[in-house]
Amino acid sequence: MAEPPLVEIAGLKRHFDVSPPWLNRAVEGSGRRIVKAVDGLDFAIRRGETFALVGESGCGKSTVARLIVGLHAPGAGSIRYAGAELGPASPARRRMQMIFQDPYASLNPRWRVRDIVAEPIRHNRLLADRAAVAERVAGLLTRVGLSPIDGEKYPHEFSGGQRQRISIARALAGEPEFIVCDEPTSALDVSVQAQILNLMKALQRALGLTYLLISHDLAVVYHVSSRVAVMYLGRICELADTGTLFGRPRHPYTRLLLDTIPDLAMSGREREPVAGEVPSPIDPPPGCAFHPRCPFAEDRCRLERPELKPAGGAEVACHAVEEGRLS
Amino acid sequence: MSAALLEVDGLRVEFPTRRGTLVAVDGVSFSIARGEVLGMVGESGAGKSLTGNAIIGLLEPPGRIAAGSVRLAGKRIDGLPPDQIRRIRGRRIGAIFQDPLTSLNPLYTVGEQLVETILTHLDIGARAARRRALELLGEVGIPAPAERIDHYPHQFSGGMRQRVVIALALSAEPELIVADEPTTALDVSIQAQIIGLLRRLGAERGASVLLITHDMGVIAETADRVAVMYAGRIAEIGPVRRVLESPLHPYTEGLMAAIPAVGRDVDSLAQIDGAMPRLHEIPAGCAFHPRCPRAVAGCDRDRPGLVPIGGSEVACLLYRPEPGEAAHG
Ligand SMILES: Nc1ncnc2c1ncn2[C@@H]1O[C@H](COP(=O)(O)OP(=O)(O)OP(=O)(O)O)[C@@H](O)[C@H]1O
Ligand SMILES: Nc1ncnc2c1ncn2[C@@H]1O[C@H](COP(=O)(O)OP(=O)(O)OP(=O)(O)O)[C@@H](O)[C@H]1O
Ligand code: SF4
Ligand SMILES: [Mg+2]
Ligand SMILES: [Mg+2]
Numbered sequence: 001m002a003e004p005p006l007v008e009i010a011g012l013k014r015h016f017d018v019s020p021p022w023l024n025r026a027v028e029g030s031g032r033r034i035v036k037a038v039d040g041l042d043f044a045i046r047r048g049e050t051f052a053l054v055g056e057s058g059c060g061k062s063t064v065a066r067l068i069v070g071l072h073a074p075g076a077g078s079i080r081y082a083g084a085e086l087g088p089a090s091p092a093r094r095r096m097q098m099i100f101q102d103p104y105a106s107l108n109p110r111w112r113v114r115d116i117v118a119e120p121i122r123h124n125r126l127l128a129d130r131a132a133v134a135e136r137v138a139g140l141l142t143r144v145g146l147s148p149i150d151g152e153k154y155p156h157e158f159s160g161g162q163r164q165r166i167s168i169a170r171a172l173a174g175e176p177e178f179i180v181c182d183e184p185t186s187a188l189d190v191s192v193q194a195q196i197l198n199l200m201k202a203l204q205r206a207l208g209l210t211y212l213l214i215s216h217d218l219a220v221v222y223h224v225s226s227r228v229a230v231m232y233l234g235r236i237c238e239l240a241d242t243g244t245l246f247g248r249p250r251h252p253y254t255r256l257l258l259d260t261i262p263d264l265a266m267s268g269r270e271r272e273p274v275a276g277e278v279p280s281p282i283d284p285p286p287g288c289a290f291h292p293r294c295p296f297a298e299d300r301c302r303l304e305r306p307e308l309k310p311a312g313g314a315e316v317a318c319h320a321v322e323e324g325r326l327s
Numbered sequence: 328m329s330a331a332l333l334e335v336d337g338l339r340v341e342f343p344t345r346r347g348t349l350v351a352v353d354g355v356s357f358s359i360a361r362g363e364v365l366g367m368v369g370e371s372g373a374g375k376s377l378t379g380n381a382i383i384g385l386l387e388p389p390g391r392i393a394a395g396s397v398r399l400a401g402k403r404i405d406g407l408p409p410d411q412i413r414r415i416r417g418r419r420i421g422a423i424f425q426d427p428l429t430s431l432n433p434l435y436t437v438g439e440q441l442v443e444t445i446l447t448h449l450d451i452g453a454r455a456a457r458r459r460a461l462e463l464l465g466e467v468g469i470p471a472p473a474e475r476i477d478h479y480p481h482q483f484s485g486g487m488r489q490r491v492v493i494a495l496a497l498s499a500e501p502e503l504i505v506a507d508e509p510t511t512a513l514d515v516s517i518q519a520q521i522i523g524l525l526r527r528l529g530a531e532r533g534a535s536v537l538l539i540t541h542d543m544g545v546i547a548e549t550a551d552r553v554a555v556m557y558a559g560r561i562a563e564i565g566p567v568r569r570v571l572e573s574p575l576h577p578y579t580e581g582l583m584a585a586i587p588a589v590g591r592d593v594d595s596l597a598q599i600d601g602a603m604p605r606l607h608e609i610p611a612g613c614a615f616h617p618r619c620p621r622a623v624a625g626c627d628r629d630r631p632g633l634v635p636i637g638g639s640e641v642a643c644l645l646y647r648p649e650p651g652e653a654a655h656g
Contacts, residue, residue, distance in 0.1 A: 057486030161371025189541035194596035216514035280471035
């Protein structure tokens with residue numbers, strides 16, 4: 001790789017204190033309770049690619065997204081952007097935008113849609129005169145399948161999927177080079193989803209955009225991303241090119257995840273929920289956090305935490321893969 | 328299956344505005360039998376959430392039911408006074424909203440909210456209510472429920488919040504569950520768990536479910552029948568297999584083709600070009616005709632009603648009722 005990565009994440013951590021109030025702790029004799037939402041991540045996003053983060057609900061994906069765009073401060077580790085350390089007031093922040101998972105909470109209910117979409121244009125001082133801003137907003141609304149007159153309305157007058165399109169238009173308005181997309185299409189029906197995904201791809205080709213994509217829809221991930229990191233309880237367990245990951249998943253959790261992909265041809269089929277107790281990031285199991293649910297776990301897995309290591313074109317954090325017990 | 332639990336007939340939802348009256352739901356009729364799961368899919372903005380909200384009596388003004396009726400176990404529930412419909416909504420109908428934040432109060436822990444709902448609607452004591460709340464959190468797949476029950480909504484991830492809302496809707500053991508995008512923020516394995524739960528409620532307790540979602544995988548696995556909506560009307564309704572495997576309506580065909588699949592390498596996804604008409608510009612005839620690849624003469628003039636075709640019903644001029652079957656709608 002000649003060109004340095006656009007985003008470089010090293011040793012990134014973020015924990016949340018969810019302890020009961022001090023008095024309760026004193027009475028019950030319990031200690032502090034910490035959610036290890038993100039617990040030591042290393043990865044890099046290349047310029048112009050779509051890097052996907054997947055993994056079970058609660059594994060820390062949105063926290064990673066919020067850390068990168070600066071909505072949470074890291075507890076440890078560093079985030080570098082275009083070669084420079086990213087701080088709270090870095091000018092590089094203007095070059096990134098985020099599409100939020102929840103299109104309801106992320107749009108100011110008291111603003112008209114045209115002002116919501118125009119906000120990044122004004123904030124980044126991209127266009128000076130009002131008419132040009134209005135024209136740009138109208139163009140953006142059309143691009144995401146809304147109409148210019150929708151600019152006059154307020155968010156509550158729109159359906160869930162329409163609101164998500166407003167937040168996509170807002171993200172594009174800032175002319176970012178990097179967009180963090182947290183479940184960008186999960187509120188959309190498949191035909192609008194197809195339009196948005198095609199639009200995202202076209203913009204990427206035309207403008208060289210870089211995306212961090214978070215999605216639980218593995219078909220969407222397969223369709224748009226170049227590389228995929230699979231997260232489990234705040235850590236990456238496998239990272240590979242999309243083709244490699246889907247074609248030859250190595251980590252036992254990745255295998256299990258791919259097995260759960262729903263399939264239209266099978267109405268009535270009983271989908272096997274993942275075996276074993278659902279893990280909690282509050283008291284993650286020691287060693288490999290996946291060991292209580294893993295069919296390949298041995299003693300070492302219960303004691304020693306596996307690190308990400310190269311394995312046949314992928315990077316995998318698994319003792320069984322490293323030892324060659326699992327290929 | 329026994330008689331219908333829910334009957335919706337000719338439902339019309341309007342928004343009076345300065346620019347005239349907008350018709351967001353236009354003559355929608357369907358029924359759901361006891362123990363049946365009816366899926367509802369369709370274009371974003373097609374009126375799915377409004378249909379759900381009209382049924383549970385939660386249309387936000389100025390939106391209003393302008394025509395039609397909603398019956399629960401034979402009794403009309405549209406137009407009931409607010410306190411009566413509120414009682415029905417808590418006890419007999421459980422609602423899961425598309426927006427988890429509308430159902431959760433940020434100032435109370437999820438446990439307090441669950442216990443309060445259970446105490447209001449079920450005849451049990453505080454201790455049993457808390458036990459029930461814990462059970463419910465476990466059933467919807469919240470890890471370490473005993474610890475999480477005392478956390479506030481903002482301490483949960485997006486998908487965990489959604490599961491709390493589901494637990495809340497199920498807490499009073501309702502006969503009908505109106506679930507609006509209950510699994511959108513959930514990964515596939517949790518989805519499977521929620522789907523299993525909804526199906527079990529139908530099979531074991533005879534609960535009926537109106538399941539609004541755009542996720543065809545979820546529909547395929549959960550629903551007995553499915554209704555496809557476009558621009559405020561039902562375009563097609565029928566047994567789930569039938570509709571997904573051999574769609575009749577050109578809109579349903581387009582929808583099925585737009586679904587990405589793992590292993591299918593395409594540069595761009597098939598898309599239905601154009602956008603659904605906005606409410607103030609719904610065209611005459613079939614609302615889909617400007618985007619329809621199979622439109623024929625008359626589609627821009629005659630509004631198609633639902634006609635029965637081999638077990639399904641479809642609203643499209645390409646289909647004529649089969650001999651012996653009477654058209655309606
Ligand atoms: N502000 C917070 N305070 C306390 N805990 C938090 C906070 N934000 C997130 N968490 C916890 O951190 C963990 C990771 O949450 P995150 O939102 O990153 O998950 P996610 O992978 O995005 O899940 P989902 O797919 O459900 O959106 C969860 O256990 C969550 O409860
Ligand atoms: N308060 C309102 N004022 C005016 N129009 C509204 C209002 N609420 C909803 N609408 C319109 O009614 C139509 C149907 O909305 P609804 O929320 O039922 O769509 P939906 O089918 O649930 O879509 P989605 O899949 O995106 O959630 C939309 O075109 C929306 O813009
Ligand atoms: S390290 Fe051990 S427990 Fe973890 S995934 Fe590999 S085999 Fe399973
Ligand atoms: Mg999230
Ligand atoms: Mg909706």
